[in-house]
Amino acid sequence: MRGDGAVRGPAGRAGAPRGSASALSPRLQALLERSQAYRLFAGLRAPEAGAIFLAQRRVYILPTRHGVVFGLALVLMLIGSINYQLSLGYVLTFLLAGTGLVSMLHTYRNLAHLYVSAARVDPVFVGDQARFRLHLENPNAYDRTALWLRTGESAVAADVGARGSATVQLPVAAPRRGYLQLPRVTVETRFPLALFRAWSYVQPAVRALVYPRPDDAPLPPAQLIPDTGAAVSAGIGADDFAGLRPYQPTDSPRHIAWKSVARGNGMLTKVFAGRGAEELWLDLAALPPALDLEQKLSRLAGWVLHAEREGYAYGLRLPDKTLSPAHGPAHRDDCLKALALHEPGPAAR
C-alpha cells in the first residue's frame, strides 16, 4: 500500500499562522515567532514541517502536584528542625531541597534538545484508528527516560537511548474521510523524581489519508464490453481455461500460473474464456438516489475492494474524475484515494 508520507515543505502547511503576522516583515515575524507567548497562542497552531527541535524556549516546566506537596513537606520539616533544633534535620531538609531543585534541571534536560519528526502513515478507513508514527531522535550523550507523547485520546511512553532514536505509534481516531492532520501532540516527562513536569507541544505536518468506510453490498452485474477485452480471447462458458499469456502488472495474483513460475518459465497469466470481457464500471451517478453521498462513497469503496478481490478489471466514475478500468493494488489505492478526497461539486448536490 502506498500512503502519504510526511508532507514536507510549505505545501504541507495547513495555512499561515492566524492573525496579521504573516503580513509583517520577515524579520519582525521571525522575532515574533521566537517569543514564547506567540508560540503558545499562535505560532504552534500551524503544523511544522520536517524535524522539530525542542529548543529550550519551547520546553515549559512547572512543579507537579507531587512537587507542591514535596515543597510543603520540606517547609514542615524545616519548621520541625527549627523548633526542635535538629541540626541533622536541617541537613536532611536542605539536602532534599537541593536534590529537588536539581531534579528540575534533570526533568528539563530529559525533554529539551530532542528532535521529533513524523514518519509516513498508512491510510485507514473511516472508523479505524490512524497509526501516526513519530520518530524521536536524541542527539545527546545521555539517555532520555519515560517520555510521554499524548494527544487528546491516547498516550504512549518512550525511552530514547544516548545518541539513539525511537519510534512511537500514536493511534488517532479517523472519524471522517479525507486527510487527517495529526493533532497537536504534547511531549512531556516527569522523570526522574516526578516533582516537575516538563512539556512541549509539537504538531508535525503529517496527515493520514482516510478512505470511506466500505460497506458489504454485492457487486453490481458486470457489463460486457467486447472491444476492451484486449487481454483475453473471447469465448463462452464463464470459467473455462483458455490459455496463458505474459504477465502484466495489473493482473490479479489469483490468475498467475504459479506452476509455470516454479518451473522457471517466467510469469504467465492464466486466461479464462468469457472472463476478461467483463468490465466493471463503478459509477457514483448510477447509485440509487436514496443513499446520501457518504453512503454512496462507502458503497463504491466496498465495491472497489470486492472487485479487486475477485480479480475484475474495474473503473471508477465520479462527477469530476474518471479512472479507467484496471486491476491491482495501485489501481485500488488510486480509486480509494479518489473516493476519500471526493468533493461534491455544485452539480452533485
Place this chain on the structure above:
Amino acid sequence: MNPAPPLASLLVLGAGILLAGAQHVPRLPWWVTALVLGALAWRTWAAWRGERMPRRWLLYVLVVCGIAAVFLSYRTLFGRDAGVTMLVLFLALKLLETRTHRDVVIVTFLCFFLSLTSFFYSQTIAAGALMLATVLVLTAALVGFSGPTRPVARNFRTAGVLLVQGLPVMLLLFLFFPRVPGPLWGMPADAYSGMTGLSESMSPGDISSLSQSDAIAFRARFDGDPPEKKHMYWRGPVFWDFDGRSWRPGDVPNFDAPQFEPYGAPVTYAVTIEPHNRPWLFALDLPARVAPGAFLTHDYQLHARRPVRVRTRYEMGSFLEYAATGGRAERALELARALPADFNPKAVALARQWARDARSSEEIVLRAVEFFRRAGFGYTLNPPPLGRDSVDDFLFGTKRGFCEHFSSAFAYLMRAAGVPARIVTGYQGGEVNPVDGYVTVRQADAHAWVEVWLGAGGWTRVDPTAAAVPLRIESGLAAAIPRGEPLPFLVRSDLTWLRTLRFNWEALANYWNQWILGYSPERQRVLLNRLGMPDANWQALAQVLFWSVGAVIVAFALWLLRKAKPRDAAHALWLRFCAKLARRGTPRRAAEGPRSFAERAARAHPRAAERIRAIAALYIDLRYGPAPEDGAVARLRSLVREFRA
C-alpha cells in the same frame, strides 16, 4: 500514566522504609514493628503474585485499632514517642494502599518525616550516615517509579547523581539559612527523657550506676596544656542536706556572693556540654567567670538559666588554687553541721572521739583522712547493700564502696565532729584525646567529694576516695576497679589499638558535634563576620541565599543543558550559514538539499549569489566529495563568518 508499581521499585521502597524506621525499632512497641513488617511482606507478595490488596474497610478497621492500641500503650496520642508511633502506623497502613504513583510518593514523603523524627533521639555520625542511605534508597525508589523501564542499579546511580548535585545547595542553605535560637513553640513533654547525667540528689548507688556509662558528659578544649588529671575536679551540684540515706541540695538561702581569693593565673578553656536536661554547667574548681546565660551560686555552682537541652558551648576560666572564703555566714555553717538524729551511733562516737582529741578542725580532718587511708577500704562498682545505719555499715562492715559511699561517710564523720562539711558532685579527670587535643569527660568519670570549712582557709576540698583508693584519682577508674569487675568497654585501658581507634573516632565525632550539630546562631554570626558581613539580618541572608543558590543552579543548568556537539565541523558551519540566510528571510526548507537551497537563495539575494554558490559548493565538496584538501574546513569557516546576505 499510572501503571501498577513495578516489583523491583517496590522492593527498593521497602528497603527505604526499613532504613527510615531502623532507628525507631528499639523504642517502638513490638506490635508496631510487626505490623510494618507484615504490611511490607503483604504488599510485596501482592505485587509479586499480582494478588489484590486488602480491602478498604479492612484498612479502616486497622487504622481505628492501631490508634486505640497506641493510646493504650502511651496513654496519649500526642507527644514525641506516641507521635512517632502514629507516624509509623500510618506508614504501614498506607503501604497496604499503594496502588498508584501518588501513593508511592506519599509513602516516600512519610519516610522522610520518619527519618527526621529519628533525630529526636540521636544525631550521631551513624545517624547521619543512616539518613544519607535512607535518602539515597528512597530517591532511587522515586526514580524507579517515574521511569519504570530502567534496571534498579541505574536508578541508584541516578539517585546518587541527584544527591551529589544537590549537595552544594544543601551546603549553602545549611550555612546561610537564617538560624533562629530556641524552640518556636513548646516541646512535647517527653522530649527530654532518657538523657543521662548527674541527678538532683545522691544516694548510694547513683553514681556507680552512672559509672557504667560510656556516654560523653562534655568535652573541653584548653588554651595551652590541660592541667594534671588529679587537679581536674569538674564542679557540679553541691549537697547540704542529709536525711540518713540521701544527700539533697537542701533549702539553703543564697547567703552571700560567691567570693574567693585566687592564687596564680586562671586556666582558660571552652566546654562543649552534651544535653542532660538539668540546669547545671560544669567548670573546674573554682570558676573564674560566668558563662553567658548562666549565674554562679554562693557555693560556686555554675547554673544555666534553663535546663541544658541542646549541646552547648561556653568559654570558661578557672583558678585551680584558691581560698574559698564565700559562704561563711553562721547560718550556712550551721546547716553544714546538721545531722539527722539517731543514725549511725558508731560513726558518731568515732567522730566525737576525734573532736575531743584534736585541737583544730584541720587536725580532725587529717585524722579522718588517715582513718580512710588505713582502714582498708575497697573500691567497687557493685557495693554490697547497706542497712538503715548506712554509714556505720559501710565504715565498719562492708568497707567496699564507690565514691558516693566514701564522700557520704566522710562528710557524716565531719559533721558529727562539728566540722561544717558539704558534698560536691561532678566529674573527676577526663581523657586527653591526642588526635585533636580535646579533654573528653564521660559519665563514667562522675565523682563525689567533700568540702569542709576550715576557718581562714575557707571551704577546702577533701577527696576521701583519693585517700582510700589513690589510683582512682591518679590513673582513673579503670585502674582503681579490681580486675574482673564489669567496666564500660571504652574505659578499659588494656587494648591499645582500640584506644587509638577510639581517639580517632571521638575526634571525628567532636568535629561533627562542633561544626555540624553545633552550628548555632552564634557560629553563623562568627562565620558571617569572617565573610565580611558583620551584622547580617535575615534579609541580607535571604539575598545571599537567593543569589548563591541561583548561581549554583544556573551553573548546573549551563553544564547539564549544553548542546550536543555536532560531530561534523562542516555540517555545523553549514547550519550556521543556513541560520544567517534564515535571518534574511530565506529559511532552508526541510526537503531542500544544499544545491537546490543555494540556487533558491542565490535567486533571492542576487547580490550575494556568488558567495552563496561558493559556500554551497565548498560544503558539498567537504561533505560528499572524496578526501577534502587541507584547510578546506578553515576556508569554509572564514567564508561563512564573513558572509552577509
